[in-house]
Structures are given as structure tokens and as C-alpha cells.
Amino acid sequence: MDLNGYISIKISGKTADGNLNPKDIDIAETKELLSDVETLLFPSKAEKGERPKVSYEVTEGSVKNLFCIPVAKAIMFAALMAEVGNQGSV
Numbered sequence: 001m002d003l004n005g006y007i008s009i010k011i012s013g014k015t016a017d018g019n020l021n022p023k024d025i026d027i028a029e030t031k032e033l034l035s036d037v038e039t040l041l042f043p044s045k046a047e048k049g050e051r052p053k054v055s056y057e058v059t060e061g062s063v064k065n066l067f068c069i070p071v072a073k074a075i076m077f078a079a080l081m082a083e084v085g086n087q088g089s090v
Contacts, residue, residue, distance in 0.1 A: 005074030011063040
């Protein structure tokens with residue numbers, strides 16, 4: 001049985017009305033975010049073909065995107081993002 005974990009991607013910013021909210025994000029931007037996350041989690045065609053279900057949730061009051069995934073993938077993603085932070089690029 002796979003343990004479940006999650007990664008969280010928070011989009012922050014301001015609008016003329018104040019803080020950024022989920023309603024401020026266009027569907028095309030959401031589509032791009034989803035595609036980018038899938039590519040980072042499952043970079044090869046073989047991995048994409050065998051990937052587990054990845055669920056998605058936007059939390060209220062922010063633009064925080066939660067992706068529920070197996071914990072091993074969450075750990076791998078956290079390590080990848082740490083390295084991106086260290087290197088300054090992908």
C-alpha cells in the first residue's frame with residue numbers, strides 16, 4: 001500500500017482589489033500549472049503512462065494548489081525543488 005503525501009504550490013501576488021485569490025487565476029494559467037507539475041513529477045513517457053492518480057485541490061482564501069500524490073513522489077519533488085532553489089534554475 002502506497003503512503004499518500006502532497007506537495008503545495010502557492011501563487012502569491014496582489015491585484016488592484018488586494019490579495020490574489022483563486023478567482024483571479026485564468027483557466028489557461030491553471031492548465032499550464034497542472035502540465036508543469038505533471039512533467040516535474042513524471043518526466044518520462046513511461047512514468048506518465050504508469051503514474052498513480054494525482055488529485056488536485058485549490059484552498060479557499062489563497063491561491064494554494066495541493067497535489068495529493070504518493071509520499072515517495074512528494075519527497076522526490078521536494079528534493080528537486082530544493083536543488084532548483086540552490087541552482088537558481090531547472
